[in-house]
Amino acid sequence: EAGVTQSPTHLIKTRGQQATLRCSPISGHTSVYWYQQALGLGLQFLLWYDEGEERNRGNFPPRFSGRQFPNYSSELNVNALELEDSALYLCASSQTSGTETQYFGPGTRLLVL
Amino acid sequence: EDQVTQSPEALRLQEGESSSLNCSYTVSGLRGLFWYRQDPGKGPEFLFTLYSAGEEKEKERLKATLTKKESFLHITAPKPEDSATYLCAVYRYSSASKIIFGSGTRLSIRP
Incomplete structure (x- = not known):
């Protein structure tokens, strides 16, 4: 069974640009979560999507947004990139809405220059 | 405020040599x-989920x-x-339904 997949694996942008990160959940999973992991720091919760709706978001500014598509895949958009947005962005999926174990993808490494 | 604290930060x-990592919440x-x-x-690679006090789970050399x-x-x-970083996370009953991660323990095993 395929795990959570993310693309691209690496992304280099400059300040002020926009970044789009993509995630495909495990087949049968309806919930998708996004996390930011800055170098040397813990995982910070960004967003939770379930059945196409945003269910919750962490303490991040509105320039972090996303959506979930009918096939449950998800996209994270970061607008007006800042240097401190450089981090590993992790996507996770779970079988039911926020109640089951979250399985993580390999992440997208975003570097903002 | 909900909090998850892991100790030690690093362990060599x-x-x-057997040892234990701690996650207090x-x-x-x-x-x-x-x-x-x-x-x-x-x-992160999933290892275990524990739901109630007294519960134990094992996998190879690990026991939670x-x-x-x-x-x-x-x-x-x-x-x-x-050798890896081991992360603990908690999930609580609420409409927010988000999990809170600890900062992890970096474990290094010397041959």
Whole structure:
């Protein structure tokens, strides 16, 4: 069974640009979560999507947004990139809405220059 | 305020030297506690979910236990390939339904 997949694996942008990160959940999973992991720091919760709706978001500014598509895949958009947005962005999926174990993808490494 | 604290921050062991990692939490209405393993630059790999005090789960050289205030990840006779960062996370009953991660313990096993 395929795990959570993310693309691209690496992304280099400059300040002020926009970044789009993509995630495909495990087949049968309806919930998708996004996390930011800055170098040397813990995982910070960004967003939770379930059945196409945003269910919750962490303490991040509105320039972090996303959506979930009918096939449950998800996209994270970061607008007006800042240097401190450089981090590993992790996507996770779970079988039911926020109640089951979250399985993580390999992440997208975003570097903002 | 909900909080998850892991200790120690880093732990260096000799191959075969058993030890324990700690995860203490202050969460109202704990629904579940998760343990993950994370290798550098990769996504966390799921290890265990514990739901109630007294519960124990094992996988190879790892054993996780849960009390009302903390969880332990015991590692028995570790090997160099067990070197990784081990993350603890808690999930609580609420409409927010988000999990809170600890900062992790970096485990290094010397051959």
